[in-house]
Amino acid sequence: MPVNEPAARAGADPDALARVLAHLVRVGLFAAPSAGTIALNRVSRTCLLSGTPSSRAAEFHTDGVGPRLETALASMLHSVRTGEAAYPVVHGRELWEEMAEDPVLTASFDVEMERHARAIVRGLVRARDWALVRHLVDVGGGTGELSLGLVAALPSISVTLVEYADAARRASAALVRSGLAERYRVVEGSFFEPLPSGGDAYLLAWVLHDWPDREAARILARCRQAVGTSGSVLLIEKRQEIEEDTDLDLRMLTFFGGRERTTQEYRALGAASGLALQGVTPIGSGFSLFDFSPV
Numbered sequence: 001m002p003v004n005e006p007a008a009r010a011g012a013d014p015d016a017l018a019r020v021l022a023h024l025v026r027v028g029l030f031a032a033p034s035a036g037t038i039a040l041n042r043v044s045r046t047c048l049l050s051g052t053p054s055s056r057a058a059e060f061h062t063d064g065v066g067p068r069l070e071t072a073l074a075s076m077l078h079s080v081r082t083g084e085a086a087y088p089v090v091h092g093r094e095l096w097e098e099m100a101e102d103p104v105l106t107a108s109f110d111v112e113m114e115r116h117a118r119a120i121v122r123g124l125v126r127a128r129d130w131a132l133v134r135h136l137v138d139v140g141g142g143t144g145e146l147s148l149g150l151v152a153a154l155p156s157i158s159v160t161l162v163e164y165a166d167a168a169r170r171a172s173a174a175l176v177r178s179g180l181a182e183r184y185r186v187v188e189g190s191f192f193e194p195l196p197s198g199g200d201a202y203l204l205a206w207v208l209h210d211w212p213d214r215e216a217a218r219i220l221a222r223c224r225q226a227v228g229t230s231g232s233v234l235l236i237e238k239r240q241e242i243e244e245d246t247d248l249d250l251r252m253l254t255f256f257g258g259r260e261r262t263t264q265e266y267r268a269l270g271a272a273s274g275l276a277l278q279g280v281t282p283i284g285s286g287f288s289l290f291d292f293s294p295v
Contacts, residue, residue: 139191230294
């Protein structure tokens with residue numbers, strides 16, 4: 001389309017937006033097939049169009065979770081000085097509190113978490129023997145994209161998903177759309193409070209890296225309490241000694257006061273909560289499954 005048309009649609013200054021688009025052409029996000037025109041290329045067609053399998057469009061909504069998180073990076077110095085999250089200093093409260101009241105913010109967060117889930121569900125199914133897991137408790141599982149995928153792939157498994165009130169409502173809506181309600185239920189709760197007992201396995205998918213060690217140990221202790229004397233506690237996280245994702249580690253510090261951890265650090269967190277690490281298995285997209293058992 002003519003380069004001035006996006007400006008008219010967006011209510012933007014034509015010259016300023018044309019300069020932005022010229023930059024995005026130069027870095028490879030768009031194409032300029034002729035003077036004064038702008039077009040999609042392979043990258044933007046794959047990543048920016050809504051509804052495609054690899055779409056990242058939700059991350060760029062200015063009222064979505066991505067820009068709000070990025071804004072907190074300007075106050076990283078607060079986190080470096082205190083060891084605490086900068087996000088509530090910048091925005092006045094934690095992201096989780098904002099999401100409970102802002103459906104647009106929440107929807108953009110869900111899109112990102114669901115993308116992670118779709119990328120690893122096949123690897124997770126192959127990562128261990130699920131024969132002894134009849135009842136899985138998905139702790140803090142968001143809209144349930146990951147555990148719904150497990151139910152679809154493993155006919156012998158049923159799932160209880162535990163989430164706080166707003167997330168539980170979103171998960172219930174996703175469950176209705178899935179057609180898997182016979183083997184899946186959603187309950188409102190917190191991983192800082194007692195969890196439903198009787199599960200053969202308790203799953204924490206990219207939960208602990210959002211929290212500092214003290215809170216992460218409390219979450220693991222709740223899972224240990226619920227799992228009893230047998231069963232498993234399963235973590236899905238990155239192994240910092242393998243991925244060396246220093247960028248994500250600093251973001252977790254600044255956004256939430258959390259951190260990326262090495263295998264040994266996860267082992268120590270588990271031991272402090274009465275759990276022994278039995279194995280670590282890569283499941284794709286840089287994530288690994290940490291398999292703990294009670295001691």
